[in-house]
Amino acid sequence: MKNEGKRYALAIDSRKCINCKACVVACRAENHVPLGHSRNWINEEHRGSWPKLFASFEPEQCHHCANPSCVRVCPTGASYQRADGIVMINEDECIGCRYCIVACPYGARFFREDTGVVEKCTLCAHRVDRGEAPACVETCPSKARIFGDLFDENGPLQQVLSTREHRVSKPQTGNSPQIYYLF
Amino acid sequence: MSEATIPRRAFFHIAAAGAVATQIGCGRRPNTAGQRYEVATACESCPNKCSVIAVVEGGMIRKLNPNPRNPKSRGMLCARGNAGILQAYDPNRLKQPMIREGKRGEGKWRNASWEEAFDYAAGKLAAIKEKYGPQGVVWSSTESFAEIFFKNLGLAYGTPNIVRHPTLCLASVNLAYSMTFGTVPSFDLQNANYVIMAGANRFESFITPDTMDLIESTMNRKARLICLDPRFTVTAAKADTWFPIKPGTDMAFILAMLHVIIGEGRYDKAFLDTYSTGFDKLQAHVIQYTPEWAEKQTEIPASEIVRIAREFSDAAPRAVFYAGRRSSWYQNDFQMRRAQAILNAVVGNWDKQGGMVPNGKMPLGELLFLPWDDPQAPRVDELDKNFPLAAKGDGAYLKLRENVLAGTPYPVKGWMISKQDPFNALPDQSKTLRMMEQMDFIGVIDIQMSDTAWYADVVFPESTYLERTDPIEMLPGIWPAVVMRQQVIKPLHNTKPCLDIVQGLAKRLNLSQYFDYTIEQWNEAAAKEMPIEMPLEYLKKHGVYASPDPPRYGATLQPEHRFVTKSGKIELFSERLQEAGHDPLPVYHAPEQPPAGRFRLVLGRKAFFTHANNTTNPWLLDFQKENRLWMHPQSAKPTGIADGDLVEVTSSVGSVRLRVKVAEEIRPDCVHMLHGFGKRSPWLKRAGEGGADAAILETAWDRVSGNAALHETFVQVRKVGVPS
Numbered sequence: 044m045k046n047e048g049k050r051y052a053l054a055i056d057s058r059k060c061i062n063c064k065a066c067v068v069a070c071r072a073e074n075h076v077p078l079g080h081s082r083n084w085i086n087e088e089h090r091g092s093w094p095k096l097f098a099s100f101e102p103e104q105c106h107h108c109a110n111p112s113c114v115r116v117c118p119t120g121a122s123y124q125r126a127d128g129i130v131m132i133n134e135d136e137c138i139g140c141r142y143c144i145v146a147c148p149y150g151a152r153f154f155r156e157d158t159g160v161v162e163k164c165t166l167c168a169h170r171v172d173r174g175e176a177p178a179c180v181e182t183c184p185s186k187a188r189i190f191g192d193l194f195d196e197n198g199p200l201q202q203v204l205s206t207r208e209h210r211v212s213k214p215q216t217g218n219s220p221q222i223y224y225l226f
Numbered sequence: 227m228s229e230a231t232i233p234r235r236a237f238f239h240i241a242a243a244g245a246v247a248t249q250i251g252c253g254r255r256p257n258t259a260g261q262r263y264e265v266a267t268a269c270e271s272c273p274n275k276c277s278v279i280a281v282v283e284g285g286m287i288r289k290l291n292p293n294p295r296n297p298k299s300r301g302m303l304c305a306r307g308n309a310g311i312l313q314a315y316d317p318n319r320l321k322q323p324m325i326r327e328g329k330r331g332e333g334k335w336r337n338a339s340w341e342e343a344f345d346y347a348a349g350k351l352a353a354i355k356e357k358y359g360p361q362g363v364v365w366s367s368t369e370s371f372a373e374i375f376f377k378n379l380g381l382a383y384g385t386p387n388i389v390r391h392p393t394l395c396l397a398s399v400n401l402a403y404s405m406t407f408g409t410v411p412s413f414d415l416q417n418a419n420y421v422i423m424a425g426a427n428r429f430e431s432f433i434t435p436d437t438m439d440l441i442e443s444t445m446n447r448k449a450r451l452i453c454l455d456p457r458f459t460v461t462a463a464k465a466d467t468w469f470p471i472k473p474g475t476d477m478a479f480i481l482a483m484l485h486v487i488i489g490e491g492r493y494d495k496a497f498l499d500t501y502s503t504g505f506d507k508l509q510a511h512v513i514q515y516t517p518e519w520a521e522k523q524t525e526i527p528a529s530e531i532v533r534i535a536r537e538f539s540d541a542a543p544r545a546v547f548y549a550g551r552r553s554s555w556y557q558n559d560f561q562m563r564r565a566q567a568i569l570n571a572v573v574g575n576w577d578k579q580g581g582m583v584p585n586g587k588m589p590l591g592e593l594l595f596l597p598w599d600d601p602q603a604p605r606v607d608e609l610d611k612n613f614p615l616a617a618k619g620d621g622a623y624l625k626l627r628e629n630v631l632a633g634t635p636y637p638v639k640g641w642m643i644s645k646q647d648p649f650n651a652l653p654d655q656s657k658t659l660r661m662m663e664q665m666d667f668i669g670v671i672d673i674q675m676s677d678t679a680w681y682a683d684v685v686f687p688e689s690t691y692l693e694r695t696d697p698i699e700m701l702p703g704i705w706p707a708v709v710m711r712q713q714v715i716k717p718l719h720n721t722k723p724c725l726d727i728v729q730g731l732a733k734r735l736n737l738s739q740y741f742d743y744t745i746e747q748w749n750e751a752a753a754k755e756m757p758i759e760m761p762l763e764y765l766k767k768h769g770v771y772a773s774p775d776p777p778r779y780g781a782t783l784q785p786e787h788r789f790v791t792k793s794g795k796i797e798l799f800s801e802r803l804q805e806a807g808h809d810p811l812p813v814y815h816a817p818e819q820p821p822a823g824r825f826r827l828v829l830g831r832k833a834f835f836t837h838a839n840n841t842t843n844p845w846l847l848d849f850q851k852e853n854r855l856w857m858h859p860q861s862a863k864p865t866g867i868a869d870g871d872l873v874e875v876t877s878s879v880g881s882v883r884l885r886v887k888v889a890e891e892i893r894p895d896c897v898h899m900l901h902g903f904g905k906r907s908p909w910l911k912r913a914g915e916g917g918a919d920a921a922i923l924e925t926a927w928d929r930v931s932g933n934a935a936l937h938e939t940f941v942q943v944r945k946v947g948v949p950s
Contacts, residue, residue, distance in 0.1 A: 182307075
């Protein structure tokens, strides 16, 4: 199988995110995502009152879970996971039942009215297979996203995960999400 | 104006191109048949010239990727840069020359051939020259690679009235640093340990390499960031300390920092002794500016000013007070930027790693062409009299408009405009409209029917940056580079690059001898001085050439180095300013405050949009569909204004309507709206809703540089509707 022995994942340093949306537009261009939908987005949090104010930004997309609930509920096998961990949708097998949209704890999937199938972040698998980084990772002006192979001990991802504290979002779901948010 | 005023043929073209746009924007499986190729080129979504690699499949641009070879932009491409594809595939862009048929602004156009458009425009320009002299035409443009061709046409035509963008932007900062150091330096944010940003919103308003460097420094290297801004911006949110400073009082903060640093002996004495002049006078001058005094002006506690001053000088030379980009704020803007420059000088951060660094350059050759005669007439903005220290070639935009409207010192009846939208870029639209109305001829070169183009007589459609090759350009900086913008796809419509338009006009104005070259010849001549083999081939392949050597610091730190100032030293005290009748050291004057019931209008930018551009780009507009008036709850509540209400914002020159965003993130004495909304041109009807700041901004300028002063307007806010 393709990319056996690899496990792709993302680390995100939200402190570096400035909510500039370059990732959202890069994804839209790369993956022809129609307006009204996005495969990635930035969660904003605004707190406090004048003049004690706080704002934080957290990029999010499909977490490419190790134990993906979307794949489990898919009745046709259209949702599947590659050996390298990337969760994909085979558009030809998707019947648009949208069970997976409900099953995803992160709201990462959406239904496209024009095509009748469900869509989400593929970690730009087509780019990754060419040896390139996902479009959102490559374009990010503040380099808030770090993409890599978890099995590569000396790779950029392991380097940052072994030296920085991190967490995952909603670990209680049992999905074992693979976006690591750095503290 | 309604859609019905657009000629039927124009509609047909819009509809046809709409199909293309759908394919690019929304198609599930784009046509990927055909060759896939990549072109290394340069972005033009903003003036920053980041390097990009365009991926073309099946004849269409599929994606724009960052080009990591550029030492400035490295691996970044912002939202605008990514959305640049839609510039080429915009169904509402200009697709062929057009000549106005009805009244100005009525929207009656007829499509014309290039020959017809050239003949018509050249005829008008020749007639104005005959009647009023070449000084009867203003030639205005904004920075771009090809601006030189357009500007040269104006010079060859013989007008002294070239007016460029700096006095709507950063003329005051450029002049202030030039008067102090003899040059405008870069700020080494990549290596700085302490950065003060006053009003510069580098994490939100403008995403450039400085943004990358600063986020890396602050988040990974724990550099300290201090932010002064009347709004809680993204930069404020990321800063270690944010002070919601009272608008217009930045100079008080800086002078008090100087008071502390000099008073406590925290300045770099050895550096100042060797490289500067006027320290004694500065020392005596800042005694009056105590932190306690500054607290009353700025509303920043004195103890905090002392703390910042100490931390700043402790971190020096890796400490910078960042100059800012758009410095068109107040009538004393030049003097405030001078105070910054002096503060930077005093801690000795000049030409040091993590400090302020004079820009490195790389050699470029020049194509030789016939020289034209210098213009006979003086400038209509009387720059020598009004702003004798200002950059001669850029003009002073607002003073120019005043004099054109007054008809002094002579009549100006023609206006050639390239890549600029004065209707939105200049404060007070009613004045700009009057200036346009009194013209015998207005010609506009643009890629879209801007509000200015809408009021023009002839519109020349330029090819977008993805469809043309531009002159190669050297980007000065700490790490200089040469970049090239080259054609990615053939023009989709009947458009031309700037040089072809200039040549078409030059031929009919009998000025062809000055433009007898091709873009290839121009670029060959420019590239031949580059220190590599086959330089043009290299640029065509890689899009950018950067020196293989990393930046070096300290080249000017030789005792015999002569700064390009009168004294040859860094001028803390400026005799030239004194001779010109200005304060030789920055003197603080408290800004006028809004009377009860009025608010100061403070402007800002969001990096989805560049000035008044990109607000028709659907991928960007998706993030911000309208501009709202930011109002603090304390200010909104007493007048019964709630979030989402429609309000009328009125100044002494006009009013606009837009909806309110009730926000904690702004000082109660200010309101804020984003620039670039509220367009008039029906061709821009996809643009976001809201109001145009230019309709209510009053005319004011910095006294020394002539830079527009855009934060001097007080407005009233009246509720006119509730959210629907």
